[in-house]
Amino acid sequence: MADDDVTTPAVDDRNPAASGDAVTEEKKLLEYAVQELPAHAVKELISHEVCVRCIFRLFIIHEGIYALISPTILYSIIEKATEVEAVTTNSSQKSEVKSSICSICLGVMQFIYRDQTDILVEKDHAADFAMLVAESVKEKYHEIASFTLEVSLPTLITENESVILSHMKKKYASEVWFQEKFSFEHIISVKDALKLSITPSLETLLGVKSSVSDFRIRLTYEHVDAPSAENRMGKNQCNKRIKSGNGFVNETVQSGDVSDFNFQLKKVGQPCHMILTCSTAPVYIGGRYLKLSRNVSQTRWIIDDERKGEASVEELIGENILPMCNGDGYKFHAAGREDIDVRMLGSGRPFLIEIQNARHLPSEASIKEMEKKINSLESNLVRVKHLKIWGSQGWSLMREGEAEKQKQYAALVWISRSIKDDDLEAVSSLKDLKVLQRTPVRVLHRRSPLDREKIIHWMKIEKIAGSSQYFLLHLCTQAGTYIKEFVHGDLGRTQPSIGSILGCRTEILQLDVTDVKMDILNE
Structure with a gap:
């Protein structure tokens, strides 16, 4: 079945009265899909502790809702369709194979993980796992319009999958079934498989749809035993990420002879730790x-x-x-x-x-x-x-x-001589005055030493009754202008300044911003 046809209806095989017919139909679809699987290849994957859901992924079988069907039923379908006798020979061996942690997904697609308190959690069904996620979300969030599901996985998953795929390619590339049923480009990733498995149930449980949303549910999986790629791969090997229809698949590329490939699969005895976090857009x-x-x-x-x-x-x-x-x-x-x-x-x-x-x-x-x-x-x-x-x-x-906008200020200014009527005219006549300001001395410790050109749109002087050496300077400037420095000149770092315009020493005593002209955040 093509990837665009993947469906995951919310069906639970634990309730025969409600969903028995649907589960039976899904089982038939799966049985039909696995009929032509090569028994020897399936047997080898199982021997390397690859879980049944990952086997379905690798053979690009997406029919039905296998994530919502228990592993026991899934293994029975595999055994019946492929007649893998080695798995059914010994009941204890069979149980051990089913309960072991998948060497590829590390328990992610088996719905086995350790929670934040290091307690082992095991769920057979995607619906049960989705219920745990939904309950955790509902504890803290009560107003959800939609959600986006995000999944983060350890690199060990893609590395182990790369090793498996490369090994299968080396061993079976000449066989017809491999050429027809083992396309690297169409294998659905563990991340996408998990999303497809639990999203329908989450939509039902949360009562909202999954979409591009401001509300994000994030499942972060981490594995303490995950080694680095360099420790597990030979010096002449590297991982190359190849874009497929459903995501990225890691293919191992070697600089030497392919026949020198050393099949190194990191087996793990513990599942991942899973941390669930939720967040909303600001x-x-x-x-x-x-x-x-x-x-x-x-x-x-x-x-x-x-x-x-x-x-x-x-x-x-x-x-x-x-x-x-x-x-x-x-x-x-x-x-x-x-x-x-x-x-x-x-x-x-x-x-x-x-x-x-x-x-x-x-x-x-x-x-x-x-x-x-x-x-x-x-x-x-x-x-x-x-x-x-x-x-x-x-x-x-x-x-x-x-x-880009303008700001207005009022400054109390001291002048080293008496203010004259000519001073009022000299200042008020200046319109859109261009001022070059070097980064002020007082902020050089935290600002880059740059020259900035700013505009003084208009100015006017208001005399203060009873004082000849103090006045109020009203001015409108381009945003970002250093007003204190424009008044006193900052040791010549601002040109021109009020001091240079009036031809005397000036100091600023108090400064207020009186208006910020902007078209936003207004009533």
Whole structure:
């Protein structure tokens, strides 16, 4: 049967009243499919402790639902169809063959594994194994719209399969059955076989469909006895991955004579350890924040185990939102940043909180309640507005805005002489002024030494009553402009600067961001 015709209906042979007819039909399909299998080749695979489901895989037999039929029935089908007498000669030997760990799949397709507490778990049916997976998922996640199943396997599986395939090719390549029934290109991988086996049952048990989904169920198999390929293969051998219709098949390639091939199959006495993890795509909750203190950093700022500032915007917002989503953690993203001593006023700065592995998607009403909660914190250091759930596109748009949009500032400036009316005109007449800024001295320890050209779109000076050497500088600049350095010149590293324009020494005393003009994360 072609791979596109693979079907795995949710049938369980343990319940004859519900599924007996279906199982009988599937058994007939399997019996018919294995009638022409070469008995001597099957016998050899069994002697190398290859499980019956892997035998079906290697002979490209996908008819029926063999993963949902017990190994006892599967072996009886193999024995009946191929008359493999050696397997049935001794009942104890027969039992031992069935219970041994498959030398290829390491128990994966036998549904035998050790869990995270090192307890041995054995299931005869894919349906039983799928039930364990579904129950584990339901314990923590209650809102699943769909799921994607991911499987990670140890390389020992592909290495052992490569050894088996190469051995079979060397020994039987001249026989007709090998040429007709043993196509490397169409062998379904252990990973894909496992997915096909349990996905239908998982869909039924979870009540949702498998698709390209934000919710991922991941089965990670690891084997403690897995040696490296170099230790198991000769020095003149290497593994070459060949793309097939269903995945990759490893074929052993040798630089020497093929007749020198040494059949080395790593037998294992224990199954894999299996770890089940679930994760969801990040949930993005964003809006605009205002920072009202000159002693609050944007993100956690800790140097030599000592915190700088009394808090951070990141923590004040993120640690209040995280419990609402029941997530594992969060990341804070903002459209630019201000220094710890710079307030963020006016319309606020756009931000996103990325909630990792959120188990609960909050409602619009709960988001509004969270906004009120943050704004009513006793510290009154940070406020938020326009809080809402965003898709991942919000992150991309915000990053674009960080580099392309405009920001407005208000700076309290000291001048080394008295301010004149001509100074007001000289500054306000400058439009779209190009400024070349070398990386400021204060950030050279963490930023590359580069020259950056920025634009000052407009400026105006506001006099302060009763003071001739202090004024407020209002300006609108391209995002990413270093405002402090534009005011005092940074030892000539910023040209021109307010100091060079006015022809005197200037210092910045206080700075506030008053507006961040961006088209996203607005109400």
